[in-house]
Amino acid sequence: MKRPLKVLVCGAAGRMGRAVRAEIEADPAFAYAGGVEHEAGASAEGPGAFAGLLAAADAVVDFSAPAAACGYAAACAKARVPFVTGTTGFSKPQLAALRAAGRKTPVFFSPNMSPAVNLTFALAALAAARLKNFDIHIHEAHHTAKKDAPSGTALRYAERIAAARGGALPPISSVRAGDIVGDHTVLYAGPHERVELRHMAHSRAVFAAGALKAAAWLAGKKPGFYDYADLLDLKGF
Numbered sequence: 001m002k003r004p005l006k007v008l009v010c011g012a013a014g015r016m017g018r019a020v021r022a023e024i025e026a027d028p029a030f031a032y033a034g035g036v037e038h039e040a041g042a043s044a045e046g047p048g049a050f051a052g053l054l055a056a057a058d059a060v061v062d063f064s065a066p067a068a069a070c071g072y073a074a075a076c077a078k079a080r081v082p083f084v085t086g087t088t089g090f091s092k093p094q095l096a097a098l099r100a101a102g103r104k105t106p107v108f109f110s111p112n113m114s115p116a117v118n119l120t121f122a123l124a125a126l127a128a129a130r131l132k133n134f135d136i137h138i139h140e141a142h143h144t145a146k147k148d149a150p151s152g153t154a155l156r157y158a159e160r161i162a163a164a165r166g167g168a169l170p171p172i173s174s175v176r177a178g179d180i181v182g183d184h185t186v187l188y189a190g191p192h193e194r195v196e197l198r199h200m201a202h203s204r205a206v207f208a209a210g211a212l213k214a215a216a217w218l219a220g221k222k223p224g225f226y227d228y229a230d231l232l233d234l235k236g237f
Contacts, residue, residue: 004031005216008057010072012044013037015145016063016086019208030212033057038068047071054079059215066090070097077101082218084108086211088152102225106218110228111152113210117184117199118228122237124157124186124197125164134190136161141175141183149174153184161186182207 007024011017012035024030034053040046045053050072054060060076062069062085069087074097076083083101088111090098101107110118128136138161140154150158150172158169182201188194201207210228217231229235 002029004029005219006031006033006056006058007212007215008033008050008053008060009035009044010050010060010062010068011037011064011087013041014063016204016207017044019204020061020063020211023205023208023212027212029216038064050075054081057081059084059218061085061211061215062087063211066094070094070101073098073101073107076107077104080105082106082108082215082221084211084214084218086110086113086207089148099225103223105223106221106226107224108214108218108226108231110210110214111156112182113207113214113228114199114201115210115213115228115232116206117153117201118232119234120186120197120199121156121160122229122234125160126237127186127188127195127197128161129164131188131190131195132165134188134195136170137187137189138170138172139175139185139187140172141177141180143179143181144176146176149176151182151184153182157184157186 007030009017009020024032033056035044036047036050037044059082062072064087066089069085073083098107098109138154138157140151154172162169184199186197
């Protein structure tokens, strides 16, 4: 029997970190290699423990913060341990740092770890290219504690749509309310009709399971900078 993949979780005390740990505990294909948080607590150790935990890990799954994620990625690159991050809000220099880590170890970055959402990125680009005379607007809603707005997922939709049309990013509106896990709608409004592409996450478990799916997929991969378009074979769509 194949041994479980030992996963170290960054941001282990946060909403997503707890969801990832729950998925690990429920799936015999994975084992928990420990967790780190910006401050040590009952459910996670501090950042200073990362190097020691990394030595016994097969992969790292990160849902922390942009600056912290870059530091963890650099350490993974040095140790040649695959790194998966669903953290959002990266600046261009920070994304460049992630790509640099990918030159030494497999790095997987996705602003949304739902496989279904990543499929809709391709669908959104296809619709944008074909519905040339339609106006496009993106709307997203998340819980009140989410720090970045617009969401990384909404920005990914916008980037794919702009690339498909060869123009500017479409407008995005954001709502932060209650405990909404994550809703995204891409509206295509034309003469006499409209089309809506919508995804609603019912639970953070979908993102946690998607991050672990990415970690398992990275096993044995060459160094590189990967995303769900690679995992789902959607390059070119």
